[in-house]
Amino acid sequence: MTDKPTPRAAHQFYSIPIAEAHKETADAIVLRLAIPDELRELFTWQPGQHLTFRRRLTNETGNAEEIRRSYSICSAPSEKDPSVLIKRIPGGRFSEPAQALQAGDVLEVMPPSGHFVLHPEEGRHYVGLAAGSGITPIMGMLQAVLEQTTSSHFSLIYGNATTDSILFLEKLADLKDRYPQRLSILHTISREPVDIPVLSGRIDGEKVRRLYQAEFSHTRPEGYYLCGPGSMIDDLSAALQALGVPEDRIHHEQFLSEGQEITPQQKTVHQDAGVTVTVDGVTHRFDIKKGEEKTLLEAAQAAGVELPYSCTAGVCATCRCKLKEGQVDLINNYCLEPWELEQGYILSCQAVPRSEKITLSYDE
């Protein structure tokens, strides 16, 4: 059941043409979108946010299927339109065909979302720690710090397997030339010989300890922004906290990886529940029955209620919403920070009802 007519929708898909496409490396393409003027406000982004893309296709068994992927915005705030970098994953059903996209092609895109954001302030020091394509949200953040402040400093520690695989190598060098006093960059390389020991190998807790003592302990950075695989994030977060960095200064976004799927047992519903959900100002109601093996997101889909999502694995936060009433179990959470959980935010793709009545809002 659905109340009220649909107003402007921040959680719907829009057809957006590509303004420019260029290969960043052999395995990665950067797409700049041409946002129509009437959608410009809806597509305003904060540094670090991502766009969710949808592709509809017919699978091998002849059935219609929809795939969604989220990619971080790498543009500077001064750029009018958002750009994303899409790295090819071998066999990736979105990322492989995306490598052939060209200017003029049209994509289905949801407006920016995500809470891994940096709001630059004057006189601060920020640190970004990124591995591989984890550089994309950090690119948006560091350019925001450099463009929107005159006195803040950004330190980037960027890990790659080889020098050929470094993304935005030229752009980072240009930025370093333009802001020599306010941007510092360290590249670590794991699969090629490197003369300086601290720059050889993956970014790990030991490297962070050494860099912290040499570079950061006296400036007490305002925030550490980590983006890479889950194991890296766990290692670096633990190392930073052991060095005395408060948890609320450590922010992270991790890659989707294997082993994050949930089992039918984990999502077995233990009681009947009535769910009310508000998204884009429209309120929907549906029920979940005891014994069903469905998350709140899946139950909504089964009831024909369209809710925002992308990874369905607790990683991207596209399905983040506020629990206004009732209780849920959250199966996995790889993205919400402690303050968000305290304020009642949940991930509908990972939530199973634990009370008779559940009220959710995507609009807060």
Ligand code: FES
């Ligand atoms: S859809 Fe990505 S966290 Fe739920």
